[in-house]
Amino acid sequence: MDLSELQQSVEKLGDGAGTLPGDPDANAPPAGDLDANAPPMAAVGDLFHIDKLQEIALWAVSAVVNALHEQLLPLLANVGSLLFNFIIILFVMFYFLREGENVVKFLMRVSPLPDAYERRLFERARTIVSSAVVGTGLTSLAQGVLGMIAFAVVGIPWFFYGVLMMMTSLVPLIGTALVWLPCVVYLLIIGATGKAIGLAIWCAVVVGSADNFLRPFFMKGDTGLSSGLLFFAIIGGVQVFGLMGVVYGPLIFGSCAILLHVYQLEMDREEQLASACEVAPQVLPEGTPDP
Template sequence: MASSFKIEPRHWTLIGALALAAYACYVLIAPYIGSIVLAFIVSLLFFPLHDRIDHKLKSYPNLSAALSCTILTVMIIIPMIFVIGAILRQGITFFTGAYEWLSAGGAKDILSMPIVQTSLQSVDKWLPFDSIDPQDIISRVASTVSTLSSEMIGMSSQILGDVTGMFVNFLLMLFVLFFLLRDHDKIIQLLRHVSPLSRSQEDTLLDEVEKVAKSAVMGSFLTALAQGLVGGFAMWMAGFAGLFWGTMMGFASFIPVVGTALIWLPAAGYLLIIGQWEWAAFLVGWGVIVVGSVDNILRPLLMQGNSGMNTLLIFFSLIGGLQVYGLMGLVYGPIIFSLTLVLFRMYEAEFHNFLEKQDNS
């Protein structure tokens, strides 16, 4: 017969002191929590490759972890620096050229076209407020483009000026990643030891964290990457800066409902106005069929590990995570929702007899 454990007042004192100390530790590491969580996610994604390296260098755990971090840096970070630089250059070139085009009267030429004039007149009939002034549209667009161009230049200067901060955060992520890879088994063993849950419950929680973290990254970021690639290719084919607008499509894919249509639909409208209706039709067809298919097929396929969450829960976990935690909320949101569902199922299993009795009472 298993012995029962009775919690005494001194135990509550110890638990309270431990909780207070844990909160104090959290306050200390809160400024760096993003780098720590990123290192945790990268360790989950990168662990299979590290496991192979560690198997080859079984007697040298420090060397294998350092080699894994070095490979990760060479494979991902260094190429990313060059890509970001190219994106900023294309963005600055686009907005500068757009402002020059507006200043030279390009917008006036478009607004003077018969099809545009007819469309504006039709819209004026149905609008409940004052009629649309084409000149006001031109001045507003020129102001917006000028502001965006200045912001792009300022952003590039800010990125260059903030290299030190980015470098420090990256080094911190690598530092944490090194220990997560090297001491993976010890960390798991420690978590199991201090957890009051049963071994099966621990297995369920640990497996769910790993599965959801992977699927959230794969579902959100890889879907955005895929949409950015196929969308950027179509924009390049239609005569736009493919790398810049492909990146914008990747970011737009995180926006629920509208997504990448925020980019390719106005571009198609512009092509239609200037008379390139073939490329406009191409962009619309490509956006609906190809880019849309990537989102509708790839994202659910990659996020199927989210503890059986249906589409509605995935939707709210993503938009809620974005609202509360920013970009990292795309990972935090699904993890929080999934672990809540797992804990709820554990609750149902643990109190099954009581719940059955309540149902029958």
């Protein structure tokens, strides 16, 4: 073996020294072949990347914030009017609590309805108002408990924010969103996108729908109104009167229902009197002289 052949043998051994028998990298394709698959893999990674999910979640939250912003502007513009109305409500409540019996007696004295109908009408009004207060309190409690469950799952101080959700559930239109929406934004900022999406879905669907379905259920009681009528009465009352529409809506519906019932009773009584006044023709026996 000459010197050139020995040098070639040493170079071959040096080239194969880094490859062990059975090494999976021995038959690996060159780096250029791997680069050919890079574009489609990157596209799939971009589709399911966490940054994309955060962008989608932030877009959804911004849309909700813009909608709430449009609703909050008129509310904030009327803060003075709301405070004035609240003071008037407190004054009226104090007056009726102190002089309620005298007011009821005066209204019954000047009313053209019979006393029995008046008592029935006032009793229905009292029942509806008490049912509205109790139903609103139970609904707020239920929404707060549902919110506490969600906050505990995502790792947010559940008791504090649950109590806040109970109080804000009384606010018309936006309600509990004043509490859970900032929590969703906070979770997005810290990178907990899955928790943020879950909290938003739970609060928007479960907690939000509880106000529409539980309140009529709790208020049904002895009001004499069905759950469907109570639902529309509450929705219409809140749209027209704001927060007090929770009481005014069912009260107006219940008063109209009892007045229609009174009208029906009066019509039936008049028909009975008219039928009783009809005198059947008398048949005189033969031989009886005419009067």
